[in-house]
Amino acid sequence: MKSIRWIAPALLLAALVIGGYWASQHLGKNETAPPVRYVLLDGTQADASQWAGKVMLVNFWATSCTTCVKEMPEIIATHEKFKGRAFDTLAVAMSYDPPAFVANFAESRRLPFGVAIDNTGEIAKQFGRVQLTPTTFLINKRGEIVKRYVGEPDFAALHSLVEKLLAEG
Template identity: 35%
Template sequence: MTTTVFSPTRRHWLGLLTASAVLTVAGCSTETPVKLANLTVQDLDGNPVSLGDYAGKPVAITFWATTCPGCVAEIPHMTALYQKFASKGVQVIGLAMSYDELGQLKAMVADKHIPYTVLQDKTGAAAQAFGPVRLTPTFFVLDGKGNIRYQKIGPFDTARVDQLLTELTTG
């Protein structure tokens, strides 16, 4: 049996990589608010929409793209969140990346019967403010103060998000 000895520097980097992987897989929360009032995106007709209009209530938001298979697979889960929590005041938003064309977005909304709000981050400013977001799908839950309570790259934990949104809408 051989024993591998890692230098302190290598152990440090391995620890950081492990912690990063755990947060990526499990989702995480912070108490850092996203300044929604400063962010303008556009609706599917190209009209400006202030994300500040969604402040004050919980928000479930995913950064996605029409060409991303994981994003398309996430649509039924986002739809389920909308169906369960929209009547309780949760804003459910699909925020398309800057490279998605409005025509593609409209076609996807129609084809997949997406009931929740779909907007486009045409300038990339929202993706920058949330991280920056570089990979899709990237999902967030914000509380009414704009604090990130859950963040996940890739498929989100539906049970955990359901529990969190229940807490945010009943307490």
């Protein structure tokens, strides 16, 4: 029985060492944005490689989502505020959103940025199985996901973070 007493402390120590190693390798490192391909409403084909050197705001939304519709003027204002400074926005309509509704919304609201319809759900899947809308990703110039917002972001804090990311080399 005495020989078993050391097993629990040894297992605890091993878990701490493994956890510490994992944390040192992963914490503070941003996940790379997936290499998505998409088609914009105007028929233009695009992909994430075109985001290189830009700060990107990728917003998953739906016309049936009241929070999405409510926050869209703030998304537009954010785009307008930073668009001349290596910043861009992509609005990704969810696969269940009727394409005619998306096109009508984009046209009637004069969305000043690219709008893609995720017909197959593949873009949402590649971004970590996005299911809730709105879900917004902020990606730095190196293509790393810096922040994921589920629900409406605090836009003042978002703008502050965009400023910081734009200032990075």
